[in-house]
Amino acid sequence: MPGQRSITSFFSSP
């Protein structure tokens, strides 16, 4: 989706 950030850019795999 244009202009939409990904949730994985905030939360990462431990």
Added chain:
Amino acid sequence: MFEARLLQGSILKKALEGIRELITSGNWECSSAGISMQGMDPSHVALTVLMLQNDLFDQFRCDRNVTLGLNHATFSKILKCAANDDIITLKAEDQPDECNLLFQSANDDKTSDFIIKLTDIDQETLGIPDTEYAATVKVPSVEFQRICRDLSQFGDTIIISVKKGCVEFSGTGEIGSAKIALKESGNVDDDEKVSVEMDKDTPCSLSFASRYLNYFTKATSLSDTVTLQLCPEHPLVVSYDIGDNGSLKYYLAPKIEE
């Protein structure tokens, strides 16, 4: 052996309504503490986290940690066979390839027994860092549902802005624009109350995809109130409490400001 009996079976039905359109399948992790499930939507925009603590159940036994890999469409179809006032029991062996669901009617004159086959789901679990949110807003969940629905008519983005004592939802599109503001209620102690708490009184405004906010409001029946937590450059948290012993939380990545 895992066995969990939920007197208020409707909780599970309602929780799955808030999950099934966002996450096709998920690992339901059962431990002595309770049941948890975490999953992302296929586009990796939102993270959904369900927590059902053991105290929510009137009987709860989990000798060893058990993972139930459930297809949510199938799970939902089976749960639709349960009446709202049914007691629901989930049962599984220690290393299960299936899960047993038992529905008992409130007056115990009907029992239904289902078996759902489990699937191996290769899914990473994300770590959610502790965050100090700039604003925490509590609004009636029905009001939030209505606002998200109404603003979706104007465009695919809803801007949530919090300033002292007020939360504002706005949307702009080709047909026009809309702005809905909710003011903090006075000393009213009921579910109609709107509360706005801010850290350092700094206004905070973020843009989110309306489609996802509308998905989250499928969980409206879980709780009379919904909590929104905002922080600049952070995902929005939308939380529905399940009594005192559970919650369904959504984390939504913001849109890039134009």
